[in-house]
Amino acid sequence: MVGMMRALAAALVLAASLAGLPPQNRPVPPLDAAANARLLRLMAEHGDARAADSLAIAYDHGDGVPQDYAQAARWYRVAAEKGLAAAQLSLAVMYQVGQGVPRDARQAAHWYRRAAEQNLAPAQASLAALYAAGSGVPRDARAAAQWYRRAARQGLADAQLNLALLEIDNPQVRDYADARHWLRLLAAGNALAARELGDLYWQGLGTPRDRRRACRWYRQAARRDPAARPLAARCPD
Numbered sequence: 001m002v003g004m005m006r007a008l009a010a011a012l013v014l015a016a017s018l019a020g021l022p023p024q025n026r027p028v029p030p031l032d033a034a035a036n037a038r039l040l041r042l043m044a045e046h047g048d049a050r051a052a053d054s055l056a057i058a059y060d061h062g063d064g065v066p067q068d069y070a071q072a073a074r075w076y077r078v079a080a081e082k083g084l085a086a087a088q089l090s091l092a093v094m095y096q097v098g099q100g101v102p103r104d105a106r107q108a109a110h111w112y113r114r115a116a117e118q119n120l121a122p123a124q125a126s127l128a129a130l131y132a133a134g135s136g137v138p139r140d141a142r143a144a145a146q147w148y149r150r151a152a153r154q155g156l157a158d159a160q161l162n163l164a165l166l167e168i169d170n171p172q173v174r175d176y177a178d179a180r181h182w183l184r185l186l187a188a189g190n191a192l193a194a195r196e197l198g199d200l201y202w203q204g205l206g207t208p209r210d211r212r213r214a215c216r217w218y219r220q221a222a223r224r225d226p227a228a229r230p231l232a233a234r235c236p237d
Contacts, residue, residue, distance in 0.1 A: 033064030044075060049082035056087065069100030080111060088115035089123045096126075105136030116147060124151035125159040132166060141172040152182060161186055161193055168196065168205075176206025187217055191225035194218075198231060211235075 037058045043051035056075035059068045073094050079087030092111035095104045109130050115123030128147035131140045145166055151159035164179040164186075180200050186193035198217035201210045215235030221228035 033058070035064075037064035044078065047082075049079045049084045049087070052076075052082070053079040053084055053087040053090075056090065060090075069094070071100075073100035080114070083118075085115040085118040085120045085123070088112075088118075089120055089126075092123065092126065105130065107136075109136035116150075119150075119154075121151040121154040121156040121159065124148070124154075125156055125162070128159065128162065132162075141166065141170045145173040157186060157190070161190065164193070164196065168200075176200060178206075180206050187220060191221045191223075191228060194221035195225070195228045195231065 037055065040051045040055040040058065044055050052075045056072045056079065058064050059066075059072035059075065061067065065071075073091065076087045076091040076094065080091045088111045092108045092115065094100050095111065096108035097103065101107075109127065112123045112127040112130065116127045124147045127137075128144045128151065130136050131138075131144035131147065133139065137143075145163060148159045148163035148166065152163050160182040164182040167173055167175040167179040180197065183193045183197040183200070187197045188194075194217045198214045198221060200206055200214075201217065202214035203209065215232065218228060218231040218235060222232040
């Protein structure tokens with residue numbers, strides 16, 4: 001331990017001395033993944049949450065240490081319990097898929113929520129998906145819409161699409177006008193969004209019926225997805 005502490009102190013002194021040099025004069029240290037992992041472990045064992053998260057990532061990917069999902073989950077938990085949102089998200093994923101820990105939807109929901117409450121958009125979208133499916137939490141379309149909306153407002157495309165689909169399909173949260181808003185943000189590059197937007201215009205849901213606009217979006221969808229071609233085929237040339 002004394003030797004490792006000396007190594008850490010030496011690394012910090014070196015970093016401090018290099019920080020005073022102009023960028024063009026700073027030497028680039030050789031990359032040594034194993035040494036980096038040892039340093040991360042030392043820092044993590046002394047309470048550094050970001051080091052614990054980085055060490056977990058190293059075990060997750062086998063970077064400088066043997067790949068070990070159980071060790072990854074262990075260190076993600078250390079960082080997660082210290083409040084690091086990224087580690088909370090990673091730990092939630094491991095519980096959801098059963099990697100390094102037993103599969104546990106309730107634990108996944110718990111850690112997604114912890115990260116979501118820190119405004120981490122992917123965690124918000126994942127928590128929303130659990131509410132939509134009733135996995136680890138009671139099925140609740142309103143809660144799903146709430147969390148999808150928070151992620152959607154941060155620009156997460158998957159959340160925008162899933163919120164729109166939920167508002168179209170689920171009577172508890174049905175809002176065709178809001179769905180149209182999110183679909184319009186995505187439709188130029190997403191075939192499913194373009195097709196759903198075309199349907200809203202074709203049927204006049206949340207907007208006046210407009211077959212011309214519907215056909216525009218059906219054709220857009222058909223360029224990316226052959227399954228949309230029958231919709232585009234019913235439009236006049």
